[in-house]
Amino acid sequence: MHKEVLQMEVTNNIIDTANSINSDNNVETAKDMIASVTESIAQIEQEAEVMPLPTYSKPEELCADMLNSIKPVDFNGLSDNPKGKANIDDKVVVCIDQLLECCEFHNREITIREGGYILMYNGKFWQLLSTEEAKNFLGTVAEKMGLSHTEANFFSSKEKLFKQLVSTSFQKDQKKKHTSYINFQNGTLVINHRKNTTIFREHRAKDGLKYCLSYDYDPKADCPKFKAFLDQMLPDEEAQYLLMEHIGRPFVKDEIPLEAILFLIGDGLNGKSVIYQIVRGLLGEANVTNYSLEDVTKNKNYCRAKLNYKLLNYGSDINDKLDIDVFKKMASNEPIPARDIYRSAIEMKDYACQIYNTNVFLDTNIELTDGFERRINLILFLIKVAKEKINIRLAEELAEEYSGIMNLAVEGIKRLMTNGKFTECQASEKFKKEFFSEANPTTDFLETKGYVVAQTASITLQSLYDEFKMHCEANCLQLLSCNMFSRQLRRKNIRVEKDGSRPRVVFIEKRSLA
Structure with a gap:
């Protein structure tokens, strides 16, 4: 948005300069016009420069930094309303479109991830905003763009702005395969798992990183x-x-x-x-x-x-x-x-x-x-x-x-x-x-007593558990509850079943010594 406006100003200044020189050959006027062109170019360069916030900037600081770049817009001119006058819905759409364009221009992109998490890129990493922080930010953006204070801050307006942002900016998390990243203050270490290599380069929004470590990468650093x-x-x-x-x-x-x-x-x-x-x-x-x-x-x-x-x-x-x-x-x-x-x-x-x-x-x-x-x-x-x-x-x-x-x-x-x-x-x-051997006394009990899985022979669970308790007490092992003991038996593929009206039985028998 701002870049195009500035470029138009530069073009107009150049035309004015040329006309001035051709019409009256006024050298002083030409110099003034050239100076104006130079100033406009400098302004473009200054606007294009991105100064990332500190690594752990608070969300409100990040939002405030972005708000400094928001300018009034022509809602009627930018909306598609056939009547030529933008209504509140038109203004909501224009606000979000212009915000996204402005964010991208200033390397402060904003997006929505699964679960409704709002993320804004601060020049080094994507920073998480709460829903309320995002709504308040959008309300202030709308007011700076030209909505009245009431229009911009009424709860339903902020809700519409938020939903429009979600609709326009939702993205699924997408990670580059075979690649990992470590994000430092002075750049990003890229790890290629397929080639088993690492390279160090500048920060990039497309990496999708949601953190930045508080120190520089120095491959020669020792500890x-x-x-x-x-x-x-x-x-x-x-x-x-x-x-x-x-x-x-x-x-x-x-x-x-x-x-x-x-x-x-x-x-x-x-x-x-x-x-x-x-x-x-x-x-x-x-x-x-x-x-x-x-x-x-x-x-x-x-x-x-x-x-x-x-x-x-x-x-x-x-x-x-x-x-x-x-x-x-x-x-x-x-x-x-x-x-x-x-x-x-x-x-x-x-x-x-x-x-x-x-x-x-x-x-x-x-x-x-x-x-x-x-x-x-x-x-x-x-x-x-x-x-x-x-x-x-x-x-x-x-x-x-x-x-x-x-x-x-x-x-x-x-x-x-x-x-x-x-x-x-x-x-x-x-x-x-x-x-794990001591903490799982069931295994020790079965091996010590020589019990093995049986197809038909069985013993009541209570009788087996009583024997298990005596074994644990005699060997200072952890005593499991009867239900836990039963589950451990089942995990060893030992059947524990209820036999009609009889208590639960365990299909188990002593190992034959023959």
């Missing part, structure tokens, strides 16, 4: 303090590799099919909290949520939808009240249902990866299956620091090394690309195997 911290608190090299791979995973989750959620396990004063602070700063506070495992799997208080368009959910609370099926889907980055408050339900596809800190790993009564076990990665923090030796400013000091720490994460990403899986940490796998 000696962070490496020393890891060597002290997590000396196992395989564990270090696994940690950095999980930190890098959010950037490549759509291209490398991995199935795991990471748990950092250990008592206090062992470095887990420092890792937590570093990761939040490394990925950006705006890109990391902090919900419990129960909250995100059971969608308490609509919090699952808060993971949408985030890089990572780093929680610190796990218990037995999780939904196993949702857990497995989220570990595999499969689409899951979600609904934010006052919004329609959506199928969430672009959502946060997950890491959890915990002192004790799932010491409560949950159903443990092979699929659940396979989707868990563990890292043990076994070294403790004396209170008097704790550096309370360590995380703050390590923040100076973010560029170098991210280079370690990029190395982790390259390992994932090469191997197609996470690094296997022997110490963690040993702990996991022992944990």
Whole structure:
């Protein structure tokens, strides 16, 4: 809109200059006219320059920046109303059309994604606006374009503007295949999974990125303090590799099919909290949520939808009240249902990866299956620091090394690309195997007692459960409820059925010693 107007002004000035020179040969007038042309050209260049807002600009700052570029428009001239006078609907259409044109010209594109999420490009990444922020913004835009204050801010007008924007700008999330991105302050690192290469280039709106890290990309940056911290608190090299791979995973989750959620396990004063602070700063506070495992799997208080368009959910609370099926889907980055408050339900596809800190790993009564076990990665923090030796400013000091720490994460990403899986940490796998063996006493009971599947022979479930209880008490194993015990038997393809009026029976028998 503005570019065409300015170009027309330049053209008219040139014509006026030529006419002035030809008509009266007034050199001074010609100089003045040429100066005017030069000024107009400078104005075009200035308008074409885009000055991106700071990485974590607030939505209202982004909107205010865009509003500075909105000019009055001729509604009657731009509308298609045959009567020549624009009505409110005509004005709504004109407002949105002109807004989109202005946004594109100033590298501040605006669009709508599935679920009614409004996104505006701020020169580096697409920033999320709430519905109310968008409606208020559109009302102000309409008023600046020439609608009266009442017309522009009446609730039905803002609703019409919003719906017109949705109708005009809705786009499905489209990702380029075999490509991942890491968005830095000074540009974007593009990862080509097919060629196993990386290139660094300028920011582009078409990348669709909804975040920007708070620091520059520097391929030569190192992080000696962070490496020393890891060597002290997590000396196992395989564990270090696994940690950095999980930190890098959010950037490549759509291209490398991995199935795991990471748990950092250990008592206090062992470095887990420092890792937590570093990761939040490394990925950006705006890109990391902090919900419990129960909250995100059971969608308490609509919090699952808060993971949408985030890089990572780093929680610190796990218990037995999780939904196993949702857990497995989220570990595999499969689409899951979600609904934010006052919004329609959506199928969430672009959502946060997950890491959890915990002192004790799932010491409560949950159903443990092979699929659940396979989707868990563990890292043990076994070294403790004396209170008097704790550096309370360590995380703050390590923040100076973010560029170098991210280079370690990029190395982790390259390992994932090469191997197609996470690094296997022997110490963690040993702990996991022992944990699941102890936490699933049904397997231990059946193997110790020599029970096998039977076709016809059976024993009442209650009798078998009484024997199971005695076995758990004698061997200090976790005691499952009778219902949980029954479900575990079924998962092992052992029939548990009700036989007429008799109590439930289990088709099982002792292994023959012959």
